[in-house]
Amino acid sequence: MKTCTKCGKTKPRDMFSKNAASKDGLQSNCKACSAERYRRWHEQNADAKREYSRLYCEANAEAMREYNRRWREQNPEKERERHRRWREQNAEKAREKDRRWREANAEAARAYGRHYSKANPHIFRASAARRRASLVQSTPAWSDGETVARIYRVAALATRAFGEQYHVDHIVPLRGKNATGLHVHCNLRVIPARENSRKNAKLDEQLALDRAALARSLGALILRARAALEVL
Numbered sequence: 001m002k003t004c005t006k007c008g009k010t011k012p013r014d015m016f017s018k019n020a021a022s023k024d025g026l027q028s029n030c031k032a033c034s035a036e037r038y039r040r041w042h043e044q045n046a047d048a049k050r051e052y053s054r055l056y057c058e059a060n061a062e063a064m065r066e067y068n069r070r071w072r073e074q075n076p077e078k079e080r081e082r083h084r085r086w087r088e089q090n091a092e093k094a095r096e097k098d099r100r101w102r103e104a105n106a107e108a109a110r111a112y113g114r115h116y117s118k119a120n121p122h123i124f125r126a127s128a129a130r131r132r133a134s135l136v137q138s139t140p141a142w143s144d145g146e147t148v149a150r151i152y153r154v155a156a157l158a159t160r161a162f163g164e165q166y167h168v169d170h171i172v173p174l175r176g177k178n179a180t181g182l183h184v185h186c187n188l189r190v191i192p193a194r195e196n197s198r199k200n201a202k203l204d205e206q207l208a209l210d211r212a213a214l215a216r217s218l219g220a221l222i223l224r225a226r227a228a229l230e231v232l
């Protein structure tokens with residue numbers, strides 16, 4: 001038996017770790033006390049490490065950014081994977097980020113869109129085909145094709161007149177979250193493309209319900225576009 005100098009308890013010899021340097025060949029602290037001391041040291045050390053890392057990051061924010069940038073540059077595969085995972089887990093945030101980026105970089109976004117569709121023709125063709133199929137599925141037999149075509153011509157006219165891309169937008173989205181819109185003239189409006197991407201498939205009930213207001217806004221747009229073109 002041996003008494004631990006730490007807890008003062010007397011325990012069998014195998015409750016003490018070996019220490020060749022000591023007289024009786026055992027450590028002065030029992031195993032339980034050693035384990036406890038190690039645990040506490042580890043805990044304090046982890047705290048210290050976290051605190052140090054925080055202080056370091058604060059003091060070296062610029063250096064860290066540079067380091068991270070270089071790491072991303074040197075590990076493009078890992079970075080892409082990290083980015084992909086983040087987007088998967090933060091779909092909502094990712095969409096919002098994309099939207100803000102497009103807003104701040106309209107020209108670059110268009111260029112990227114062109115570049116992307118050229119570099120990925122299969123994806124682009126597939127999504128165009130899906131859009132067409134969705135249009136066909138959403139077009140009832142009674143849809144007034146002539147009026148629909150006229151609305152698309154208004155979008156082209158506005159694009160030409162205002163020097164900005166105008167889109168035909170489905171007020172109730174064809175594949176909306178809570179409703180399924182139709183490809184009919186009374187569900188169409190002409191708006192700047194930047195507004196279209198912002199809407200994010202949300203239902204604009206006011207316009208969907210107020211057909212007269214819709215017609216008025218379309219008529220007003222035609223008049224404004226014609227005036228703008230005449231001025232030019």
Ligand SMILES: [Zn+2]
Pocket residue numbers: 004005006007008009029030031032033034
């Ligand atoms: Zn002890």
